[in-house]
């Protein structure tokens with residue numbers, strides 16, 4: 391059994407990343423209002439090992455939880471390495487891999503030290519074994535008994551096995567559950583996940599997904615990045631939180647400060663969109679489609695942008711199909727492909743490109759740069775979008791600027807929101823502009839009337 395589990399774990403290495411309490415705390419503090427009076431379910435969590443379980447048990451009272459449930463899967467290679475389970479069973483049955491569940495409806499000051507903390511959770515696990523029940527099956531989150539618990543739950547919070555992420559999210563969606571779970575950023579591009587993000591039914595959480603998180607890994611791992619309190623840790627730069635709860639960042643308007651120019655934003659050759667290589671440089675003055683890096687999804691505000699598709703074959707229809715020779719370090723390889731292996735591409739421009747071209751048109755000899763991992767988006771609204779609704783602001787500009795929250799002064803507001811006054815004020819205000827997004831907007835105001843929604 392042990393060898394089988396070990397082999398399994400080796401095969402699905404990413405399934406054995408154990409989340410740190412500090413990362414759980416940093417994310418969960420944003421959702422406290424969603425936990426009060428709720429049943430929380432951690433369905434890929436050995437209560438003896440999982441910091442998810444510990445977090446919710448420790449904060450049971452302050453969060454006002456109704457119930458906390460955790461289920462442990464049989465295959466967890468680090469399960470029950472600290473404490474023995476089921477004292478009433480024979481030594482042989484006291485397997486360290488027993489699938490089990492724990493259900494808690496209260497956490498008291500178990501050790502009588504005057505506070506409810508981690509020590510009480512440990513005490514509870516050691517002494518209140520009646521809360522612990524062996525499962526009939528293997529604890530698979532898809533098993534009937536775990537699905538029954540899922541149906542009882544209000545909010546599901548965990549880091550599920552990465553290899554089953556698609557199925558995992560699909561199950562939660564099917565059972566209409568609220569969830570906050572960890573996944574890999576690659577999952578953003580899964581067809582099913584992407585569809586949910588596009589439809590605003592799923593989004594990334596609060597922890598910035600460029601930071602990368604450290605995870606505990608089993609002791610037998612040979613590759614690790616550091617050791618903390620005697621436990622090995624691996625840094626996964628591509629990890630992020632996924633949730634269907636509201637996340638403030640996805641309601642914030644991204645400040646756009648750069649103006650569109652055809653040189654800086656080249657058009658793709660095989661799709662009607664421009665290339666925007668940095669999310670921060672999404673241009674003002676371009677109303678059409680744009681290809682942006684996947685990191686855009688971490689900031690995506692559906693009121694500001696529309697997500698159209700992924701910039702890969704199968705997600706978008708390419709406007710042409712060119713036979714191309716694949717180049718390596720800019721040199722011919724004698725190997726050919728169509729449509730840059732199914733991705734977006736644009737003409738190679740030696741004056742701005744730092745990397746050599748990746749493809750050569752087999753007929754014309756034209757050189758191309760390939761563009762990987764892009765999301766095709768479009769702006770919604772007009773260039774003054776961060777304050778798009780005039781009605782959302784009072785006529786009193788002082789009040790308005792506070793609501794806008796960007797520190798625009800009266801001149802800036804005039805230029806941005808009032809076409810007539812804006813044109814006059816534009817020149818003078820440009821000199822004193824502090825708000826970078828406004829800078830480009832006021833330029834526009836000076837030359838053409840802005841469209842201000844009256845609704």
Ligand SMILES: C[S@@+](CC[C@H](N)C(=O)[O-])C[C@H]1O[C@@H](n2cnc3c(N)ncnc32)[C@H](O)[C@@H]1O
Nearest residue numbers: 405407408409434463465466530531549550551
């Ligand atoms: C990435 S680890 C995370 C563990 C824990 N949730 C945490 O964050 O510390 C995924 C866990 O899911 C367990 N697991 C693997 N397959 C599972 C399945 N089909 N059903 C439930 N749990 C599973 C693994 O044993 C492992 O403990």
